[in-house]
Amino acid sequence: MSKKTTIYDIAKALNITAATVSRALNNNPRISEDTKKLVLETAEKLNYKQNRLALALKSGKSKNVGVVLPLINRNLFSNVIRGIEEELNPMGYNVIICQTHDEEKKEADIIQNLLDAQVDGIIISIARYTKNTKHLEQILKKNIPLIFFDRKLEIKGSSSVTLDDFRGAYEATQHLIEQGCTRIAHFTVDRSVDIYKKRFDGYKQALINNGIDFNEDYVIALESKIESGKEAAKKLMALKNPPDAIFSASDLGALGAIQYLRGIGIRIPQDFCVVGFSNEPFTQFMELTISTVDQAPILMGKTAAKVFLEQMKSEKVTIERRMVLSPSLKIRKSSSRTNHAE
Amino acid sequence: MSKKTTIYDIAKALNITAATVSRALNNNPRISEDTKKLVLETAEKLNYKQNRLALALKSGKSKNVGVVLPLINRNLFSNVIRGIEEELNPMGYNVIICQTHDEEKKEADIIQNLLDAQVDGIIISIARYTKNTKHLEQILKKNIPLIFFDRKLEIKGSSSVTLDDFRGAYEATQHLIEQGCTRIAHFTVDRSVDIYKKRFDGYKQALINNGIDFNEDYVIALESKIESGKEAAKKLMALKNPPDAIFSASDLGALGAIQYLRGIGIRIPQDFCVVGFSNEPFTQFMELTISTVDQAPILMGKTAAKVFLEQMKSEKVTIERRMVLSPSLKIRKSSSRTNHAE
């Protein structure tokens, strides 16, 4: 196991001091061209690699960025990570991944740990029910950039990259209306959670703007699961005036509904239209492809990373960025009465 | 922005030296109980946090582990990462994620970078066509544990956690035979890649063991895409003696085939059975659920992490672990002639 070469080794080989070597490597203008060339050559020859840990200790910058999210293997999150990694790795940052499993306690622990590890920034999608913001304010107190994505909290000094959930929902609902649907139901998940509230709001606003009465009976809260979607659809169809469309805040809810409805002989999209949310891969794999709202997750990751990089460049000036990405409605068979190809 | 407290601050407060504080914090037996208590108390009071960068520099251990894989947002990989994270985080390790995009050059760069960052171990699924092993041997030369998962190379001193692809394929094929299929085709991806070769071998062996002739015309190489699956199925059905089943090395290939076959009026599973590989989420979301081979990806990640931890404990003794996980065949509608519930 060959010992690593340090600037001292180079210094000794050239009979100069480590300081000079360091300066030469950092292209300090005070170092003569001759010396620089010599140092660079011997560095190459001795296979010198800068010790990043030493640099980190000296500078306080670890060149690591923490990414905190509920679960890595969810489609949205793994895509966001992909975006972040693709943006940060070329800039010399390593991406550290941590899962909160949607637990506030774990989230707080993780952040404490990342701060201890002295990451240069934290990019986070908060746990579903995180209310306490103390651990998040800790981050900003240490002057470390804090960037939310998808699920955010309003914290002074932080930035965020989110989807325009309102608009996504609005467009989906508008689309259903344009398909001739008039009794449009909505599957939410939990309206106390920001993103779901916005999807609900967008849905409601679209109804209002089109002169359609909002009906609270048409709104059902359910977990993002096929079974829940089935049950909810069943409940809806048992109403004395059942709906003729569903805008679901989750794709799995939409899928469950579709399965139930087809099971009882309802034709989709002829009799009933469905639009989901998230553009999960499976929505385009079904033989009855499912219309849905794409969240541009890779772009979301890249944008969050760019916001971070921007903050690193701009020194101490804390910029508060509020980036809102545009959703894109994917119109597929489950809601296409007119001939929309995809 | 409050300055961080160091052991020197504690030392000053107690009028002792930093060395004593360090020893007290590390529970050195030479330190009196009284001093320990005092140090611990003031550490608490001053909100002392160990500077991990300083420790890393001194010890050469960064407490970071690099995970290198083709693409994060692939189902298998994101699940493996989840497993790794869940195992390593509680043990105080941070997980750094890097994507190779299946490019050997990028893979080499990433590894160099991780070595520069002095990670304590590297867990990797190699790029599809990586042949040159120089960058991988570099890792072992530095005495850093190298653990492969899923896609591995045989390198002396490394460990691996893989799926028994042969067995998965064998069982899938055996199952098809038991369903009464006799002309079983196989979708491979690229037989020059280890895992696909093993799947092919398992398929072939199952045929042979059941006295069924192997027919090279029944083997088609295709990318893991729906379109490719459709085309391949079309090719198969154009043979003068078309098959009555497909064992596909990819779920998307299987899906494409199913779509094509149903399109031309072939009933599944009555006329034709299909089994895929990977247990992608969508396989159980279709109304015609797809039989497939589960790769236990979270377990794979956890196992890889455990192998790493084991190596860290065992000091210098390089252990070569070859863990092989058992696949589990998920029998679903696309191949269930008898009544198999799931």
Next chain:
DNA sequence: GCTTTTTGTGTAATCGATAACACAAATAGT
């Protein structure tokens, strides 16, 4: 009672790179 061992803590080097400060030599300015 005197040597030996144990106990508890201080001193100082180390991990590797950086940078403020210092200083001689070379160059420029008038």
Next chain:
DNA sequence: ACTATTTGTGTTATCGATTACACAAAAAGC
């Protein structure tokens, strides 16, 4: 020609924690 500046490099402290070595005081051994 003499001061002022620039150029190039060395000295040394620093980032924060660990640890080999040293040493006094206390305890143990005979």
